[in-house]
Amino acid sequence: MVTALFKIVLMGDGSVGKTSLRRTYMGEGFKAQYMITIGADFAVKKMQLEGGHDVSIQIWDLAGQEHFKSVRSTFYKGAQGALAVYSTVERQSYENIKNWLDECWTNAGKKIPIVLIGNKIDLRQQFEDNPAMRQTIVTTEEGQRLADDIASNGVHTSFIETSAKTGENVEASFLELAIKILEAGGLA
Numbered sequence: 317m318v319t320a321l322f323k324i325v326l327m328g329d330g331s332v333g334k335t336s337l338r339r340t341y342m343g344e345g346f347k348a349q350y351m352i353t354i355g356a357d358f359a360v361k362k363m364q365l366e367g368g369h370d371v372s373i374q375i376w377d378l379a380g381q382e383h384f385k386s387v388r389s390t391f392y393k394g395a396q397g398a399l400a401v402y403s404t405v406e407r408q409s410y411e412n413i414k415n416w417l418d419e420c421w422t423n424a425g426k427k428i429p430i431v432l433i434g435n436k437i438d439l440r441q442q443f444e445d446n447p448a449m450r451q452t453i454v455t456t457e458e459g460q461r462l463a464d465d466i467a468s469n470g471v472h473t474s475f476i477e478t479s480a481k482t483g484e485n486v487e488a489s490f491l492e493l494a495i496k497i498l499e500a501g502g503l504a
Contacts, residue, residue, distance in 0.1 A: 319370040322497050323394050324490075327416045328401035329409040330380035333435040336480035337401065338377045341490050363494060371494050385419070392423035397430070397497045399489060402454065404434040404477065405443045410454040413462060429472035429496035431489050434459040438479040472496040 326334045342359050359375045376391045378384075398420050402409040413432065421427050434454060443449040456477060463475030474492045478485040494502075 319372070320502065321372045321374060322396050322494060322502060323374045323376065324397045324399065324493060324497075325392055325395045325420065326375055326377045326399045326401065327388075327420060328380055328433075329403075329406075329412050329416075332380065332401045332403040332406065332409045333480045334377050334380065334399075334401050337399070337433070337435060337478065337486055337489070338375055340480045340483050340486045341375075361490075363491065365491070365494055365498065369498065373490060373494060375490075388419070389423045392420055393425075395420070395424045395428055396500075396502050397428050397493045398424075399431050399433055399493060401433045401435050402459075403436045404454050404459075405436055405439045405449070405452055407452045407454055410434075410458070410462070417466065427469070427471045429493065429500045430463075430466055430474075431493040431496060432459060432463045432466065432473065432475045433489050434475070434477040435480060437477045437484065438481045472500045 326338055328334055338359055342361060360372055361375070362370065362372045364370055376395070378388050378391055400413050400416055402413055417430065434456070440453060443453050459477065460475050463473050467473035474496060476485050476489045476492060478489055480486060
């Protein structure tokens with residue numbers, strides 16, 4: 317049986333739900349109110365993958381606010397994968413994903429595997445029902461197109477929509493990233 321440690325980063329604009337995703341994945345539960353992450357927060361969780369791979373995932377939850385950019389750069393070093401998170405009801409966070417990928421790959425020194433996450437799907441219907449808010453919605457198709465675009469550059473990429481609040485697809489997103497890291501030779 318092989319045991320591996322994968323360092324991953326959780327990145328995206330402030331308030332897209334990165335900390336809530338991490339907390340939900342760690343079994344800490346969802347909180348509607350939270351304090352912003354300063355620099356980075358850190359957690360470790362073990363999982364077992366098919367084929368007998370025991371994996372510990374070291375999660376670095378990076379602060380999303382622009383003024384933390386210079387601090388974030390050091391946390392990418394040694395990362396083997398990233399969860400790139402945007403809010404499905406905040407178009408600007410989706411449009412900023414390419415900047416996050418550039419920052420990640422520049423500071424990690426290579427194009428590491430990515431799971432693109434469209435979070436907050438539990439809010440989508442509420443936004444669709446309000447004509448004034450409808451234009452901020454990012455569709456599933458737009459998320460998939462962005463993931464396909466990232467993958468077309470030779471990057472191991474997947475796309476998943478999640479709700480940190482309900483827990484929908486949260487565990488699946490971390491599992492998918494571990495699989496992408498393995499596909500990219502993460503145990504080598």
